[in-house]
Amino acid sequence: MRSNAAVKTTAEATDDGAAARAMAPTVRAPRRRFRLGAVGTVGVLLIVMLSSAGGLAPWIAPYDPDETVGDPFEPPSSRHWLGTNDVGRDILSELIYGIRISMTVGFLAAAVSIAIGTLVGIVAGYFSGWVDMLLMRLVDIVLVIPFLPLMILLAAYLGPSFWNIILVIGFLVWARPARVLRAQVLSLRSLDYVDAARALGASSARVLRRHILPGVLSLSLAQFILAASGAILIEASLSFLGLGDPTAKSWGSTLYYAQVRSAFLSGAWKWWVVPPGVLITAAVLGFAFTGYALEEALNPRLQR
Amino acid sequence: MLRFLAGKGVQYALVLLFAITLNFLLPRMMPGSPLVFLVGEDIGFMPAAQRAQIMREFGLDQALWRQYLIYLGNLAQGDLGFSYQQGRPIAEIILNRLPWTLLLVGLSLLLATLIGVTWGLLAAWRRGTSVDLGSLGVAMFFESTPSFWLGMIFIAVFAAGFGWFPIFGAQTIGVPLSGAAWVVDRLRHLALPMATLTLITIPGMFMIMRYAMLAVLDEQYVTTARSKGVAERRVIYGHAMRNALLPVATVFMLNLGTVVSGATVIETVFSYPGIGRLLFEAVLARDYPVIQATFFIVTVSVIGMNIIADLLYPIIDPRVRHAR
Numbered sequence: 001m002r003s004n005a006a007v008k009t010t011a012e013a014t015d016d017g018a019a020a021r022a023m024a025p026t027v028r029a030p031r032r033r034f035r036l037g038a039v040g041t042v043g044v045l046l047i048v049m050l051s052s053a054g055g056l057a058p059w060i061a062p063y064d065p066d067e068t069v070g071d072p073f074e075p076p077s078s079r080h081w082l083g084t085n086d087v088g089r090d091i092l093s094e095l096i097y098g099i100r101i102s103m104t105v106g107f108l109a110a111a112v113s114i115a116i117g118t119l120v121g122i123v124a125g126y127f128s129g130w131v132d133m134l135l136m137r138l139v140d141i142v143l144v145i146p147f148l149p150l151m152i153l154l155a156a157y158l159g160p161s162f163w164n165i166i167l168v169i170g171f172l173v174w175a176r177p178a179r180v181l182r183a184q185v186l187s188l189r190s191l192d193y194v195d196a197a198r199a200l201g202a203s204s205a206r207v208l209r210r211h212i213l214p215g216v217l218s219l220s221l222a223q224f225i226l227a228a229s230g231a232i233l234i235e236a237s238l239s240f241l242g243l244g245d246p247t248a249k250s251w252g253s254t255l256y257y258a259q260v261r262s263a264f265l266s267g268a269w270k271w272w273v274v275p276p277g278v279l280i281t282a283a284v285l286g287f288a289f290t291g292y293a294l295e296e297a298l299n300p301r302l303q304r
Numbered sequence: 305m306l307r308f309l310a311g312k313g314v315q316y317a318l319v320l321l322f323a324i325t326l327n328f329l330l331p332r333m334m335p336g337s338p339l340v341f342l343v344g345e346d347i348g349f350m351p352a353a354q355r356a357q358i359m360r361e362f363g364l365d366q367a368l369w370r371q372y373l374i375y376l377g378n379l380a381q382g383d384l385g386f387s388y389q390q391g392r393p394i395a396e397i398i399l400n401r402l403p404w405t406l407l408l409v410g411l412s413l414l415l416a417t418l419i420g421v422t423w424g425l426l427a428a429w430r431r432g433t434s435v436d437l438g439s440l441g442v443a444m445f446f447e448s449t450p451s452f453w454l455g456m457i458f459i460a461v462f463a464a465g466f467g468w469f470p471i472f473g474a475q476t477i478g479v480p481l482s483g484a485a486w487v488v489d490r491l492r493h494l495a496l497p498m499a500t501l502t503l504i505t506i507p508g509m510f511m512i513m514r515y516a517m518l519a520v521l522d523e524q525y526v527t528t529a530r531s532k533g534v535a536e537r538r539v540i541y542g543h544a545m546r547n548a549l550l551p552v553a554t555v556f557m558l559n560l561g562t563v564v565s566g567a568t569v570i571e572t573v574f575s576y577p578g579i580g581r582l583l584f585e586a587v588l589a590r591d592y593p594v595i596q597a598t599f600f601i602v603t604v605s606v607i608g609m610n611i612i613a614d615l616l617y618p619i620i621d622p623r624v625r626h627a628r
Binding site: 137141143144147149150153156233241255263264265273281284 | 584
């Protein structure tokens with residue numbers, strides 16, 4: 001019974017808020033579905049902070065990350081806040097520039113996967129029948145394959161490069177979004193205005209473009225952000241295994257070199273291992289928080 | 305029930321076919337001679353006669369479909385290829401490594417499921433309280449942490465720092481041990497990798513159990529049970545939990561691939577001599593046949609675990625058992 005009581009309190013609180021807004025006639029009540037809540041706000045803040053630090057990297061990073069600016073393995077000092085790495089480069093600068101690589105890979109890989117996922121989800125959900133069956137079979141297959149070994153295999157063959165990493169991640173993580181979006185399309189398809197459009201003789205292409213696509217775009221956005229969070233984590237794993245782009249060091253690559261040089265056996269792990277991991281966690285958490293909050297606000301199946 | 309298993313069987317057969325075909329096509333579709341990938345980069349130093357013999361062995365001078373048949377035939381006989389770098393059949397290398405991974409993944413999965421399910425149950429029961437929200441926060445944090453990083457921190461603190469655990473490997477090398485000391489030695493090596501893999505697996509289990517439990521607690525039969533005065537404990541364990549466990553079992557299967565992937569990275573950090581570490585070593589050495597065979601074996605293992613789970617599923621869900 002305890003749980004019911006808790007729910008009632010939350011509901012009452014929301015009602016109070018709505019009442020307060022209604023009583024202020026000049027202020028229009030914000031559309032409820034776009035409220036992110038505390039979790040979402042924290043997520044957005046994390047993303048904004050990290051991306052602005054990445055954007056301002058040339059101005060806020062103390063050194064050029066590809067320049068030898070000190071002795072190897074220097075501990076933190078006033079000149080190098082996080083010390084230097086095995087070749088005497090400034091770790092702090094490397095991490096600030098790393099934001100660009102990690103977040104760009106995450107974004108682009110997520111874009112690839114959501115483009116595929118949305119297409120598959122819409123086509124499967126809208127046309128149903130054997131098309132749906134075939135595509136969902138494909139989704140099931142992709143979900144069973146152990147994705148990291150497959151990515152390692154592909155990355156090893158294709159060679160470590162910026163675009164290869166993006167494509168490999170993008171082509172392997174579209175299955176979950178496809179499934180979520182298909183469910184949304186299924187519920188949209190049975191709505192009256194879609195039936196009406198079809199009855200008026202609109203072509204499939206037109207119905208899809210004008211009526212179905214707008215209905216799933218917001219959910220696609222939530223899925224995109226969740227995919228970006230996953231992609232950042234996968235990129236870190238691949239780079240950590242030495243499969244990242246050697247010319248563009250991401251947070252995962254920094255950890256790869258720390259591992260290869262056994263940083264965890266000396267005191268160096270405190271400034272060489274901890275900071276990149278905290279950054280990865282912050283970025284992944286930022287996207288995950290935002291994505292979950294958006295999904296909860298937008299996905300009718302999660303609303304009660 | 306039969307239809308359910310047959311459908312699953314087709315799915316796994318297709319996954320297997322995909323893995324095999326990909327492994328077959330990759331070295332043959334890449335630019336340059338497939339020999340570079342099948343044998344290794346020092347193929348240039350190999351005498352021409354030996355090179356020709358390997359060409360014949362793989363049937364590389366024949367049509368693609370005949371090569372495919374040869375490939376399938378070898379695979380069916382348990383021939384996973386030959387590592388020219390290590391000079392040993394790959395099946396032998398993998399058989400040496402597989403038990404370690406099975407031990408690590410098996411124990412971690414078991415532990416993570418027990419902890420995650422119990423934790424999710426408690427959180428859902430206390431829905432909306434600080435216990436529930438705090439648990440969600442902790443779970444999301446660990447879900448967002450890179451597993452290899454967690455492992456590195458564990459080594460730095462508990463192995464290198466406090467010296468409680470060994471820093472790498474699965475056993476002490478060069479010291480003959482027997483009896484209890486042998487077991488303790490293996491367990492001490494297993495502790496940190498297992499703790500890492502368990503910690504990153506728990507959040508997934510927790511989230512599923514919590515959501516499933518929340519959904520079940522809203523069902524009318526739970527309300528009915530409560531209103532007729534069934535003790536709260538019995539409502540939770542007898543009515544709600546048993547039904548909430550069903551989706552957990554489904555997602556458990558979907559998660560297997562993720563857990564195995566996690567093991568790949570964690571074994572690398574701890575130099576734990578399993579399949580994942582083998583994959584990493586093969587990537588470093590550009591030993592393509594080993595990379596491929598490892599991917600194949602991991603896929604087969606995941607399918608195997610899925611089949612076991614599918615066979616167990618009717619036992620926990622009588623509705624599947626009685627459906628046509």
